[in-house]
Amino acid sequence: MAGLQSLTRDTKDEPGLKSNFDVDYVIHYKIPTTDTAEAEAALVQLIQALASVGFATEVRNGGKSSLLVFTKIASDKLLANQVYRYRVQDWLYGVRASAPNKDLAKYFEDEPVTEAERLRLAYLLITKPKNEGGAGISPKIGQWKHVQSVFPLHDHAFNRQWIKQWSTKYYLDESDLNQIRDRFGERVAFYFAFLQSYFAFLLFPAVFGFGAWLVLGQFSWFYGVVNCLWSVVFFEHWKMKEIDLAVQWGVRGVSKIQHPRPQFQFEREAQDPVTREIVKVYSPLKRFARQLLQVPFALACVVVLGGLIVSCFSIEIFITEVYNGPFKQYLTFLPTVLLTVFMPTFSTLLTRLAERLTELENYETHDGHQASFVQKIFVLNFITSYLGIFLTAFVYVPFGKILVPYLDIFQLTAQKFTIEGKALPTKSWQINPDRLTKQIIYFTVTAQVVNFATEVIVPYVKRRVTKTAEKVSKISEKNGATLKDLPEEADFLNRVRNEAELDVYDVTVDYREMVVQFGYLSLFSVIWPLTACSFLVNNWIEARSDAMKIATSCQRPIPWRADSIGPWLTSLGFLSWLGSITSASLVFLFTNSKDGPDGSPWDIPGWALLLSILFAEHLYLAVQIVVRNVLLKLDSPGLQKERAERFTMKKQLLEQTLGQDLEDESHGPGLSGGEKITRETLEEEARQLSVKGSASREELFWQRQRSAGETIQVAQTLVSEITAVNQTKAIK
């Protein structure tokens, strides 16, 4: 396995990792067992399409009935041209302040092409439709259904150094993020920037939470208020930081440059009323109708996942708090087992459903598609992650007493089952007030560890196993093998074959994890103020394990650009806002029943609960406005850079456009003074008047005082006259 080992061993040990052979992209092409003729024809088309847009190609055996087509941009000139073209586009969209310099050699010296930029442009060249000058290759779609993937090769030397560096560092700084950006593009860099920013911000609630845990205990309103304030500040700060980073990385506004989805199916073609271009149209009403399917989808999520959670919850309560019969110690695990088995299954099914729904909504652009998908995923995760706690906090604890009679059904049922004539022993029902805390600790500590395991360790083991299995089969295959690699390429090709089998890195999954985590902190950390401490530790590891995941378990990601964390921002804002409500109600519910929930829930004064919610929410909104305005006034390095760029550009342009006129002005009437009134001009005016005959009233009006000097004289006369009149009046 090239992955983990490559990080520990030196490149010298494994020559296949030393070089990427200048390959830009590898296209993994599966040869099907049937219909080979068609696959072959498509393969020929593929190579022709690549060659026609300027790629050099090499083909090699890919193992397991597949081929590897290696491509690189054939000439530097083509690359330079592409870079120039896209930078001009950026400028036109307002992403860059200034147009690229026409002197290309000097320009590329000033602003060199990063690896990420080169790879992005190469990918666009491969995937763009033919009429836009690309090869039009879209993996797994239509004509290209045998194209398994198009992926760049990992730079193992960089990866090794990267992981090594990060694992010995406490804190990631800007240069670390810039490194990621130059290699994996802004989209991935934004994730790490967010993670880092979140990690740094977690320090405060971790320290404060630890103090609160020691001093204030659980359900402290003071902790709740501080936690809400913190989440507002964090959210608003990130919104600014995001813009700042986007400016520093020169990607502010790139979300305006949309990439069309090849899967988009148009209904008809129409002419854009503005640009007169032919555009593909899909009825927005139809899309809206399909978007409405989100409502039954959300309901389905609630019913399926909610049902599962409620069932397991009931079983758990029954077993731990009612049931007292045999096998209790084993049966206690039953709900956990059920949840562990069914939850991922249902989640996967519903995620697939969400994918199908989003495809059905048929968006024109990648971003539109992604945003809609993220929205659904958020709903799904909201339910799987928080519903259990909501049930415990707002149903089980306050209404437990009322639910007792219904739970008696369990008891009665249990008593019906008789073992050897004796009824099953049962306990009498009691609410377990520690349940909520236990649940939170499970979600904030145990689940994070499990997550780490499933994310990093499981794939590693899985790959390990399949690798061994493959080796066995390969040995058997080799006996009858006809396809041999050239000795100097063998290592390299082996490594590429490994990379071809890896998963595609999906940054959405990592964002989801962090957003869900933020939710626990914002919504429920009043229950257990140590939450942030656990997250702080977890996120330090998370950043490294995510880096490891990219470096070893995934194909190198396509270095897309981004100017924000996208739709997740909305989710963060929503969780932060909801936090003000849940914190207020948790504090209210649980401080009033500190000594155990003895009273009936109807004893809790509803108006006071609602008033505290209302108050907390509006305080939150007010603070948000204040924080936003304060942050807006602060200057940031990114914004300063932008301002400086725009200023330079404006100055240059002003000089260009106005330079000539300023010269003109110095001769003309311009700024330096009024029209010079000379004897000649006056005589000329008089002549013109005599030619025209009599002067108009207007002309006469403006000729009473022929120059500023005359006006001043008249004015002085008038002033002295007025003064005289005033004085006579005063004397009278």
Place this chain on the structure above:
Amino acid sequence: MAGLQSLTRDTKDEPGLKSNFDVDYVIHYKIPTTDTAEAEAALVQLIQALASVGFATEVRNGGKSSLLVFTKIASDKLLANQVYRYRVQDWLYGVRASAPNKDLAKYFEDEPVTEAERLRLAYLLITKPKNEGGAGISPKIGQWKHVQSVFPLHDHAFNRQWIKQWSTKYYLDESDLNQIRDRFGERVAFYFAFLQSYFAFLLFPAVFGFGAWLVLGQFSWFYGVVNCLWSVVFFEHWKMKEIDLAVQWGVRGVSKIQHPRPQFQFEREAQDPVTREIVKVYSPLKRFARQLLQVPFALACVVVLGGLIVSCFSIEIFITEVYNGPFKQYLTFLPTVLLTVFMPTFSTLLTRLAERLTELENYETHDGHQASFVQKIFVLNFITSYLGIFLTAFVYVPFGKILVPYLDIFQLTAQKFTIEGKALPTKSWQINPDRLTKQIIYFTVTAQVVNFATEVIVPYVKRRVTKTAEKVSKISEKNGATLKDLPEEADFLNRVRNEAELDVYDVTVDYREMVVQFGYLSLFSVIWPLTACSFLVNNWIEARSDAMKIATSCQRPIPWRADSIGPWLTSLGFLSWLGSITSASLVFLFTNSKDGPDGSPWDIPGWALLLSILFAEHLYLAVQIVVRNVLLKLDSPGLQKERAERFTMKKQLLEQTLGQDLEDESHGPGLSGGEKITRETLEEEARQLSVKGSASREELFWQRQRSAGETIQVAQTLVSEITAVNQTKAIK
């Protein structure tokens, strides 16, 4: 009086109105009775300053110890230069999509200079500081303290036609607004556009409200919900409309171009870190400290105005509902008289205080100053306009019963006053449930009429009276007069002297009126659904009376630009949001006590009230998000125009910047195909390799398949080999 008469009579009757003598601006200069020497020196400087930036000047006697300095931009070339310069600035700030054409003659034909643009530039030339190329004249400040005002002259012919047209039209369309824009600038045009848009939107609640009044009665939840929805739609629609108008008028983004306030006092000068320009700095912390004075200001408003309202309220209740003694019919008017006398006095005082506070905050720009002032004015008006109703609705009616014992003090006091040995007759206390409705009707009908009167009729009468008084004094003055006008100018000068005495038009006052009105509709119209009908009628008149006010009672406004209704937008949003809360609580409070407020307020279930508020508010916020997203998807003529402009500009620029490269590409590797592989290039490569000695692994890798053709051949071989292997496997 030139004003109203000029609108009814023909210009032939009054030759002074026929022409403005090409005057751009009139500067009204007061000659003080003391210190005339200094005033004279300043006057000379004034004329010199004007002449130095290119103004022609004429001076005339202004009457009442004042002079009138007439100015016009001396040459067309200077004007053209200024227009060009400011249009370039607009372009640099992103207000215009394209840079002005360098061929000025053609350019001004395509985009002629409107009167508003000419006057705006002339005003900027007069008032800009000297180092920015202006004359640096700021009325009433420092050196220019004797400059009373700088104002343009009304175009009476236009005004007459304008008022005539509007008073016969039901509905103002775009061309009417464009007319306003061309004459009075976008700031005034935006007010009328808002008024018109609001008027059009009022049609729905007027009709629906009338229906609701007939069918549903007062305090209908259905009316409340519809009313809130309407206010959301109106607010969000206006936000879009505003952008649309700004684009159509070519002013989108002009708020970024800030005009410095001459009154701004800087603490120190510093170098901008970005632009290296010297900027004037005032400590933001100091300003923040001063901004905090808004809190005591708001408290003072509440105490002073609130106290007045509560006092009058108590007196009124006492007189109408407790007191039963003599003079009752006259005493009923006492609170009204008190309110009428004290309210405007206090309001004026507090407004002046708000002005002082805003000046103390010392903003760099006009817009900053204006926004801060508007905020204070809004607080003030919120209290004067709505506090009374809030008191009735949320204190008097629900808590009346509890307040009875305190009001008994009145009764006891009253009974102590004895007339001829008999105690004053008193009634027993009863809550008057109609009070609220009466109050609303007063504010929405009576107050609007009164407003109209004070706005239009009172100033007219006032001017009439002073004019007559002046005429009398003028006759007596004329006897000893030394300053006579030339006969052909006399009419004109008389008219200008009249205009010099008029008020400055302040669009803020009109906005305030409309925003306060919107507040009644949004906050309280569930009390009386006919509210919107009254406003519909009122606003039809309002538009005309405001036009009249501008045309006759005010100096012609400086035609400033604007790209929105500015800080009032926030106020509208606030009122619309608050409306969801007040409507919900009013409906809840008053439908539960429909048969008169018999029960104690403690009978009202607090949790239900709060729940309905919470529900209504969140419904409001959710609907707002939906409406906003739906409206964002709609195309509007303005946005289409902008898109078209930007598209054209981009296309042109692309052609300019890329044209050359596209040519290059057709020769190079570019889009048309890969690097041509010919015998010669291969031989050349081979030669180079032999020169270098042995080829590197990378070079060898890419030379296995020398062309796409070779790659295809190899690929085909590989496919057939793989197929063969697959088949043998299948056979096995």
